[in-house]
Every structure is written in structure tokens, then in C-alpha cells.
Amino acid sequence: MTVEPIAVSVPELGPSLGRLATPPSHDSSSWADLDAIRYQLVTDIFELAGRARAAADPRQRITALGADGWSAAWDRAVASSAESLVRGIDARLLSAAIEARMPRRRKRAVAVAPAEARAILVRLGAGAGPLLTALDALRQEGTAAEGATTEAWERALTTAARRLEAAWISLEEAVKREQSGWSSEIERIRSWHRPWWPVLVVGSLLFGTAIYFGLVIGGFLPAPEWLRPLVTWWWEIF
Numbered sequence: 001m002t003v004e005p006i007a008v009s010v011p012e013l014g015p016s017l018g019r020l021a022t023p024p025s026h027d028s029s030s031w032a033d034l035d036a037i038r039y040q041l042v043t044d045i046f047e048l049a050g051r052a053r054a055a056a057d058p059r060q061r062i063t064a065l066g067a068d069g070w071s072a073a074w075d076r077a078v079a080s081s082a083e084s085l086v087r088g089i090d091a092r093l094l095s096a097a098i099e100a101r102m103p104r105r106r107k108r109a110v111a112v113a114p115a116e117a118r119a120i121l122v123r124l125g126a127g128a129g130p131l132l133t134a135l136d137a138l139r140q141e142g143t144a145a146e147g148a149t150t151e152a153w154e155r156a157l158t159t160a161a162r163r164l165e166a167a168w169i170s171l172e173e174a175v176k177r178e179q180s181g182w183s184s185e186i187e188r189i190r191s192w193h194r195p196w197w198p199v200l201v202v203g204s205l206l207f208g209t210a211i212y213f214g215l216v217i218g219g220f221l222p223a224p225e226w227l228r229p230l231v232t233w234w235w236e237i238f
Contacts, residue, residue, distance in 0.1 A: 010052045010061060011154050013045060016161035020168050031088030031179050034172060037080045041168070044073035045161070062142045062153060067135040070160055074128065078171065082121035085175055086112050089182050096190040110189055120178060127170025134163040 014021045020042050023035070052065035093110045102110070112120075138160050141153040215221040216231060223231040 009150075009154060010049055010065060011158055013049055013157065013161045016158040016165070017042060017045070018162065018165040020165045029179075030172075030175060031092070032081055032084035032175055034081060034084075034175065037077055037084065038168065040080070041073055041077040041164075044076070045070070045164070048073070058150075062150070065157065066142050067139040067160070070135055070138070070164070071132075074131065074164065074167065075125075077168075078125040078128075079121065081171060081175065082117065082124050085124070085178060086117045086120060089178075092182075092186050093189060096186045097192075099190055100192040102189070102192060123178065124171050124174045127174065128167040131160070131163040131167040134160040 020038060023038060048065050048069045052061040055061045055064055090111050093112070094107060097107045097110050134156070138153070138156040141150075141156040212221070216223045216227060217234050
């Protein structure tokens with residue numbers, strides 16, 4: 001019995017990637033460098049497709065463009081987006097602190113905490129549920145590709161590409177929500193003022209001390225022993 005070789009055709013993924021491959025005009029309002037990250041994500045996927053097309057063995061083609069490679073590329077994109085966004089938030093928080101003339105110790109404290117940075121990472125990747133489902137289907141179709149054709153696997157590839165585009169759009173929207181949420185914190189820091197109580201306490205002490213010395217020197221209060229030489233000297237001069 002002769003086993004026919006598997007016919008694996010790697011489809012063109014560009015059209016299925018949609019705005020990932022052909023994005024809209026640059027959004028200068030973003031605090032994260034999403035253009036560079038999007039470009040790297042598309043490059044990673046195209047490199048996977050290139051390695052798959054270059055593979056001589058059909059099974060190697062399926063492995064080269066498998067779900068693990070897609071998942072790794074997406075995880076890198078989410079991590080890079082979160083890191084870039086945190087840098088953008090930190091820069092704006094520090095700028096607001098400088099504008100408010102915060103002390104150095106308080107300036108250091110306004111940076112995004114590590115726990116919050118991890119939460120941002122989770123929130124940016126939260127919209128990838130459909131993508132992960134599509135990658136599971138891609139993994140299953142790659143494992144089940146034992147017939148003479150792999151049409152189901154090829155369809156799973158294009159579906160994964162469309163879901164990757166949708167996940168990226170969700171990430172962009174999550175970045176906008178983060179910016180909106182952090183804007184109030186930035187404005188709060190910008191409107192910070194030094195507390196008045198130290199000024200009031202020190203001023204009260206100085207004012208009270210001045211009144212006391214005035215009463216002693218004026219003879220309205222008895223001078224303590226340690227202050228008597230100064231009071232005597234003052235009276236001799238004036």
C-alpha cells in the first residue's frame with residue numbers, strides 16, 4: 001500500500017491579518033510605541049510563514065507555522081506593549097511631579113509599581129480569548145493532518161490570522177483605556193501642593209518666640225537666668 005505524501009500549501013496570510021499588515025494612519029496620541037510592536041509582530045508571523053514555505057518536508061511546514069510560534073509572537077507583542085505603555089505612564093507621572101515641584105523622595109514614589117505593571121500586562125492581553133481558541137484549533141488540525149491534503153489546517157491558519165488582528169485591535173483599545181484611567185492620576189499629581197502645616201507650625205513657633213522675647217525685653221515678663229545678660233545689655237544700650 002502506497003501512502004501519498006501530504007500536500008501542504010501555506011496560504012498568503014497578509015489579507016487575513018487585516019489592519020495588522022495594513023494599519024490605519026499613525027496614532028500620535030498613544031503613550032506606547034505600538035507601531036514598532038505591531039511591525040515586529042507581523043514580521044514574526046511572516047518569518048514563520050517563510051520558514052514553513054522553505055521546509056522541504058510537509059510535516060516540517062506544519063510544525064514551522066504551528067500554534068506555538070503564533071502564541072510566542074503574541075506573548076512578545078503583549079509584553080512589549082505593556083513595557084512601552086508603563087514607560088509612557090512613568091514619563092508622564094514624573095513630568096507631572098516635576099511640574100508640581102515635588103520633593104525627590106515623592107518623585108520616586110510616583111512611578112508605576114511592579115504589581116500594577118503586571119496588572120497592566122494582564123489587562124492588555126485580556127482580549128486574546130478568541131485568538132487562543134483559534135490557536136487550539138490550529139494545533140489540533142496540525143496534529144490531525146494525516147490525509148493527502150490539509151485544507152482544514154490551511155483554513156485554521158487564516159482563521160488564526162484574523163483572530164490575531166482582532167486581538168491586536170482589542171489590545172489597542174485596552175491601551176486607550178489605560179491612558180484614560182491614568183490621566184486622572186497624572187492630573188492629581190500635577191495639582192499637588194506642599195502641605196501647609198509645617199509652615200503654620202514653624203511660623204507659630206517663631207511668632208510666639210518673638211512675642212515672648214519682646215515681652216521679656218520690654219520688662220513685661222521676668223527674664224530667665226540664661227536670658228538676663230542679653231536683656232541687661234539691651235537695656236543699657238537703649
